[in-house]
Amino acid sequence: MxxxxxxxxxxxxxxxxxxxxxxxxxxxxxxDACGVAFVVDMHGRQSHDMVLKGLQCLYNLDHRGATGAEVNTGDGAGMLT
Known part of the structure; x- marks a missing residue:
């Protein structure tokens, strides 16, 4: 190596x-893939701002069809808190 x-x-x-x-x-x-977003506070502080930033990350995935086009399947887009 x-x-x-x-x-x-x-x-x-x-x-x-x-x-x-x-x-x-x-x-x-x-x-070929869109990627993954990580939103963190380096000091471990909890805030609604982190949730808003996470939602913005999901919104940014809209171009790949992460809109619930099929009611019985998911595309894997989501947010873990």
Whole structure:
């Protein structure tokens, strides 16, 4: 395994725009997906603002059809508090 030293910037992979393998990231696992959003307060404080930010993240997934188009199935979009 050829892993760069922590202070050495990783080389870009052959796929345009993707960084090279580094830490827990490996471009070999890239595929078509929207992503995941995490909203946290680094000090563990609870607030309604966190819920609002989480709802905004779900709203941002509207482009992938996360609108309940099928009444008997889900698309996996949701919020865990």
């Amino acid at each position: 050829n892993t760069p030293a922590p202070h050495t910037p990783a080389r870009h992979s052959s796929r345009a725009g993707l960084p090279g393998r580094q830490g827990l990231y490996d471009p070999a696992f890239e595929h």
